Amino acid sequence: MARLTAISGLGRKSAAIFLIEMSGRRVLFDLGDGLEPGDRPDLTGIGRVDAVVLSHAHEDHAGALDRLDEVGDPPVLATARTLGFLPERLRAGRARVLPERGRVDLMGLDLTLGRAGHAPGGVWLHVATPAGGLLYTGDICPEAPRLPVDPLPEAATLVLDASYGDREGRLADQIAAMARAAAAGAVLCCPAAGRGADMVAALAGAGLCVATDAVIGREVAAATGTLPEIVDAATARPDRAIVCVSSNAERGLAAELLGREGFRFVFSSHVPDGTPARRMLDAGQALWLPWNVHPTLPDLLALVRTTGARRVLPAFLDIATAPRLAEGLGARLWTHPETEI
Incomplete structure (x- = not known):
């Protein structure tokens, strides 16, 4: 049995x-x-x-x-x-x-x-x-x-x-919405070991110039053989689309950019209580958009x-x-x- x-x-x-x-x-x-x-x-x-x-x-x-x-x-x-x-x-x-x-x-x-x-x-x-x-x-x-x-x-x-x-709705439509939201610059938060390389490729395919943090950069390089532009807290610009960890801005480059003038945040994962993402979304200071995973x-x-x-x-x-x-x-x-x- x-x-x-x-x-x-x-x-x-x-x-x-x-x-x-x-x-x-x-x-x-x-x-x-x-x-x-x-x-x-x-x-x-x-x-x-x-x-x-x-x-x-x-x-x-x-x-x-x-x-x-x-x-x-x-x-x-x-x-x-x-x-x-x-x-x-x-x-x-x-x-x-x-x-x-x-x-x-x-x-x-x-x-x-x-x-x-x-x-x-x-x-x-x-x-x-x-x-x-x-x-x-x-x-x-x-x-x-x-x-x-x-x-x-x-x-x-x-x-x-x-x-x-x-939930219904297809990823292709979600990518288009994400590209529109990030066209003027946004910090796009995602988990490590997940959608990062897909997100970079999809947004680049939609015509955006996309930068990443070091973590997502390594994942993109592993997936494609090409290293994207890597930024850190000193070189990140608010007019760029930046794909980085973590999902809810608890750590990494996303956490370092919190509160910096001009940086807009877009989240797309499950948002637990008590996280920076939850606080920002509840205050109307960030955007949540679906990205099917x-x-x-x-x-x-x-x-x-x-x-x-x-x-x-x-x-x-x-x-x-x-x-x-x-x-x-x-x-x-x-x-x-x-x-x-």
């Missing part, structure tokens, strides 16, 4: 932590941290696990790796690019490299991986199980311009990135059809806020934190 337990990540936008128990093995898919201040997941009921497999390196999927000792100090398995975004202290002696595409033996479990589009090195994960297979999408984005998505396999149980719920409602329903899933767990979402998604899933909708797989 195999079992899936949603430790965190089901019922609201929160840390991604899913426990798979099968053939005497206990494996965590992701070990994330909460997005809201002080929202650290409860790990006390997990016990010892044999491995942690990461879908990608973002905080809500890998941010609790500093607590590995609470789950038995297991090895961490991820793609080379994902591991490259993690601090060395979390990788040392623990890291095991997984391919971005292919099939591997995970301690006796039959694991298949494919690229998920959301982040460099990000993957979906499929485990062969007695009841027809489990597919965990992690965060997935069918629209990412430079980050491909490999076809999803069939699976009876699907843990689906439903972060956007009923998760599936929209039509994408979600298409992914469900592709996999043929009989049970769909809509992850990272309060399903009560997405009535059209709930209706589209119908009898396939599954909201219990534990299920046989």
